[in-house]
Amino acid sequence: METAEVDFKPLETKTITVSMGPQHPATHGVLRLVLELDGETVVKCTPHVGYLHRGIEKLSENRTYLQIIPLTDRLDYISSMSNNIGYCVAVEKLLGIEAPPRAKFIRTIAGEMSRISSHLLWLATHALDIGAMTVFLYAFREREVLLDLFERLCGARLTVSYPRIGGVRNDIPDQEWLDVLKKFTDEFPDRMKEYETLIDQNRIWLKRTKGIGVIGVEEAINWGLSGATLRGSGTDYDIRKYMPYDAYDQVDFEVPVGRECDVYDRYRCRMIELLQANRIIRQCIDKLPEGPILADERKFVLPAKDEVLGDMEHLIHHFVLVAKGPKTPVGELYVSTEVPKGELGFYIVSDGTGKPYRMHVRAPSFVHAGVLGRLSVGHMVADVIANIGTIDIVLGECDR
Amino acid sequence: MGPLQIAERIKEMFPDDVLGYTGFCGQVTVSVKKDNIVSICRYLHDDAEMGFDYPASLCGVDYQGREPRFEVVYNLYSITHRHRIVLKAGVPESDPAIDTVTGIWTGVNWHERETFDMYGIKFNGHPDMRRILMPEDWEGHPLRKDYPVTGPAREWHGYEEVRDRKRKYAEFEWKPLK
Numbered sequence: 339m340e341t342a343e344v345d346f347k348p349l350e351t352k353t354i355t356v357s358m359g360p361q362h363p364a365t366h367g368v369l370r371l372v373l374e375l376d377g378e379t380v381v382k383c384t385p386h387v388g389y390l391h392r393g394i395e396k397l398s399e400n401r402t403y404l405q406i407i408p409l410t411d412r413l414d415y416i417s418s419m420s421n422n423i424g425y426c427v428a429v430e431k432l433l434g435i436e437a438p439p440r441a442k443f444i445r446t447i448a449g450e451m452s453r454i455s456s457h458l459l460w461l462a463t464h465a466l467d468i469g470a471m472t473v474f475l476y477a478f479r480e481r482e483v484l485l486d487l488f489e490r491l492c493g494a495r496l497t498v499s500y501p502r503i504g505g506v507r508n509d510i511p512d513q514e515w516l517d518v519l520k521k522f523t524d525e526f527p528d529r530m531k532e533y534e535t536l537i538d539q540n541r542i543w544l545k546r547t548k549g550i551g552v553i554g555v556e557e558a559i560n561w562g563l564s565g566a567t568l569r570g571s572g573t574d575y576d577i578r579k580y581m582p583y584d585a586y587d588q589v590d591f592e593v594p595v596g597r598e599c600d601v602y603d604r605y606r607c608r609m610i611e612l613l614q615a616n617r618i619i620r621q622c623i624d625k626l627p628e629g630p631i632l633a634d635e636r637k638f639v640l641p642a643k644d645e646v647l648g649d650m651e652h653l654i655h656h657f658v659l660v661a662k663g664p665k666t667p668v669g670e671l672y673v674s675t676e677v678p679k680g681e682l683g684f685y686i687v688s689d690g691t692g693k694p695y696r697m698h699v700r701a702p703s704f705v706h707a708g709v710l711g712r713l714s715v716g717h718m719v720a721d722v723i724a725n726i727g728t729i730d731i732v733l734g735e736c737d738r
Numbered sequence: 739m740g741p742l743q744i745a746e747r748i749k750e751m752f753p754d755d756v757l758g759y760t761g762f763c764g765q766v767t768v769s770v771k772k773d774n775i776v777s778i779c780r781y782l783h784d785d786a787e788m789g790f791d792y793p794a795s796l797c798g799v800d801y802q803g804r805e806p807r808f809e810v811v812y813n814l815y816s817i818t819h820r821h822r823i824v825l826k827a828g829v830p831e832s833d834p835a836i837d838t839v840t841g842i843w844t845g846v847n848w849h850e851r852e853t854f855d856m857y858g859i860k861f862n863g864h865p866d867m868r869r870i871l872m873p874e875d876w877e878g879h880p881l882r883k884d885y886p887v888t889g890p891a892r893e894w895h896g897y898e899e900v901r902d903r904k905r906k907y908a909e910f911e912w913k914p915l916k
Contacts, residue, residue: 388871395856396880400887431763559817562793562845575792575817669762672813672824674794683795685813700795700813708848737871 353381356719360389364467364723367733369707371722373714380722383714385707390737395697402663402692403429403503404640411497413682413701414735416459419452419488420677421735422501427583428673428684429503432666433638439585440629441505446585447519447622448491448500450615454526455484456678457612464605464727465537468546473536480529483522490515502640503664504633516623523620530613547602551713551725554599561712562705565680566611567729570596570604577676589621601728608730638664663692672700679703679730703729703736739787741766744823747788752778765824772810772827772836779839782814782823790814790823796839796849798829798857802883806830808859812839829859838864856881 359370368389374382394413398406410425411418423445430436437445462477485495490511492500500507510516537543553561558571568575576593578586594610596603632639640659641652666688674683680702687696706729713725739747745759745766755778757769770778782790794813801807806828815822829836838861840847850861851870858879861867869876873896878885 388869388873391871393880396885396887434763556791557844559791560793560844562843573817580820667762669760670767670811670824671763671765672795672822681794683813685795685797685811687799696797696799698795698797698811700797704848704852705845708845712844 351376358722360386365726366463366731369726369731369733369736371710373719373722375719378718380714380717380719383711383722385710387704387707387733387736390733392738394738395699398694398697400693402660403666403694404659404663406694406697407502408497408499411499412734413699413738414456414677414679414703414732415496416732417452417456417678418496419448419498419500420456420675421682422499423449423584424673424675424677424682425684426501426503427675428671428686431673432669432671432686432688433503433635433664434667435504435633435635435638437505437584437633438630439627440509441631441633442585443622443626444506444510444631445501446589447619447626448488448498448506449584450618450622451484451487451519453615453678454612454619455481457608457615458484460608460678460727460730461533461612464724464730465543467723467727468543470537470540470543473533476529476532476536480522480526483518487515487519487522502632504635504639505631509631516626519619520623523616523623526616527613530609534609544602546720546724547605547728548598548600550601550717550721551728552598552600553709553713558599561709563680563709564702564705565676565678565730566594566604566607567680567702567706569594570607570728571599572597577674577681581674583675585622585625586618588625589618591615591618601724604728659692665692666690674700677702679732679735680706699735699738701735701738703731703733704738706731707733707736739819739821741821741823744788744821748778748782748823751781765822767824767826769826769828772829775825775827776837776839776842778825779812779842782825783842787819789816789818792817793843793845793849794822796846796853798853798859798881800857800881800883808834808857810836810853810859834858835860835862837862840864855879858882 353374353376356373356375358373359365360368370386372384373380394409398409407422410421413421458477458481462474465473488498489495492498553571555572558568572595574593574595579593591614594607596607636655641656645652646656668690670687672683672685674681683700685698686694689695714722745768748768749756755771755774759766759768782788792815794815797811799809808829810827810829812825827836838850850864853859854867855869855872856879878890
């Protein structure tokens, strides 16, 4: 029997390019990743953003300082309360006014409620992406309570626009609202135990998260990461501690720090942050002072409606504030606050008119989406999903 | 170190490049020439007393009618020493380009791309100088002051492509059963 001559070519491997997104359930919005794959290993990962760009910075150059508050809702729509607070804190610093103590405490309560609701959504979707369905259902049960409280507080569940420059729009509705919140803070640590029994020691969860997406502390700082994404790498940079605003200097809380710099440590950081946020709310309820909820600054703060209708002077203030905006000092400043996703900074250039000459939003998700390529290289395709979850991005904020 | 001390120190180190500094609300902004921006940033990052390890933000500002027209603003923070400084470098309209600082802080990569996208300021030596938020073939730079808020007069051709595709695939769209 004759053997056929076969020409054996050397075996070639070549990479394939896969486009993931923009419509992909695990990309948390409209993020598009172009993955270059060698088998199932990611060789290169290029994120493409901008699908949700609405030009918020351009719009805000043509709106008065008071009109921008609803725009900031649309940045990170999961935690719009924190964005509003961040913007109001920045403008208050620009105008040189300060909110009264009661407003500061209410804002701290609302900001931490927003942090819990955002972290619960993160936990739910992160676990869902990695394959733990049950946590989703439990986390949304608690989130519902918080959203109901938001609704009673200001009438909106998602885009709240509740804080104002110099305070908050309205006071807490009644004692019952505080009681419901108090009951929530009592129960929440037990609820946390439920989530932790589901995933904390789960072998699949550990395999999917330990040693994935490792980024060392110096590199993480060099990338400009912030929030729990940075703290998972072992530094305690938290703006609430470093540059306290609102009532954060009057409450006691700890900043969790990770050690292994991986997805699991960032998960643990956020879980502890949830408990700390709960602690802050509890302390604020106990310490909540009486008093006004808006600063007594007629030149910058809208007067109450009954005053406008009954008094000429207030009517004039109201008219000027609505039509032209507040008169601002000339200058530029950068003010950052700690939102659930990380450091939200507002860089405002003021030219003395009622509209910002330039308002740059330093969005944490924008920076975090940039690091995704660095985190994913060398891991499997499935780990890209874990990495998207761990950096906790919202594309509304990333694209602005 | 206080922000004024930092500004003084930068002025001592780079007397020819610092144009002046201003303070507002406890923050100090140092205006520098754009030519030496990389060595200034390198100094701020590497010097042990400065230690500006955290690139908080980078953005552009358009001062139409002023010379130089654009400014690139560097918001730097030091997590080690807990101090902040703002650097501003003027960029003229005739030659909108400045050297990149991605070699010092990796994180400014996307910020520089955004500044290019929004103002048309090119960053020399940037590893990936493409548009980031707007489509790649978009005309104009939206955050410039002479760019209309309502958008350009001529529609972006990408919209027509999307509408074409919608018409093409209309027959496959889901219809309720009779």
